[in-house]
Amino acid sequence: MINCNDFISSAQFRPEDKLTEIDYRNSASRAYYGAYHACTQLACHFELLNEEPNHAIVIKALRNSDNKNHKELSTLLHQCKVKRQNADYRLQRTFTPQEAKKQLRTTKAIIRQVESELAEKIA
Numbered sequence: 001m002i003n004c005n006d007f008i009s010s011a012q013f014r015p016e017d018k019l020t021e022i023d024y025r026n027s028a029s030r031a032y033y034g035a036y037h038a039c040t041q042l043a044c045h046f047e048l049l050n051e052e053p054n055h056a057i058v059i060k061a062l063r064n065s066d067n068k069n070h071k072e073l074s075t076l077l078h079q080c081k082v083k084r085q086n087a088d089y090r091l092q093r094t095f096t097p098q099e100a101k102k103q104l105r106t107t108k109a110i111i112r113q114v115e116s117e118l119a120e121k122i123a
Contacts, residue, residue: 003037004035004037004038004041004111005034006034007030007037008031008034008107008108008111011026011027011031011100011103011104011107012027012104013027021094021095024087024095024100025087025088025095025100026087027100027103028083028084028087028095028103028104029084029087029088031080031084031100031104031108032081032084032103034107034111035077035106035107035110035111036080038111038115039059039073039077039110039114040058041114041118042070042073042114042118043061043062045121046065046067046070046121048061048062048064048065058077059074059077059081060074069113069117072113076110080103080106080107083099083102084103086099087100087103
C-alpha cells in the first residue's frame with residue numbers, strides 16, 4: 001500500500017540530475033501530496049474531521065484543533081498547498097529549483113511532525 005513517504009520519494013531529486021522546470025513543478029506537487037496525506041491521517045487519528053476530507057477541510061480541522069502543533073501543521077500545509085498551486089497552475093511564472101527544494105524540506109518536516117505525534121498517541 002502506498003503512503004505519504006512514497007510521494008516524497010517520487011519528489012526527490014539530486015543536484016546533479018539534469019532536470020527541467022516541469023520536474024521542479026512535479027516535485028513540489030508530489031511533495032505537497034505527501035504532506036497532505038500525512039496530515040489527513042493525523043486528523044483522522046485525532047478525530048478532528050466531521051466530514052469527508054479534502055484539502056481545505058484538513059487544513060481547517062488542524063487549524064481549529066486545540067493542539068498548538070496541529071495549528072502549526074495547518075499553517076505549514078496551507079503554505080505548501082499555495083506552493084503546489086503555483087507549481088501546477090501558474091505557468092506564466094518561472095518555478096525554480098530553490099522553490100522545489102524548499103517545498104521538499106517543508107513537507108518532510110510536516111511528515112516528521114505527524115509521525116512523531118502519531119507515535120506519541122499510540123505509545
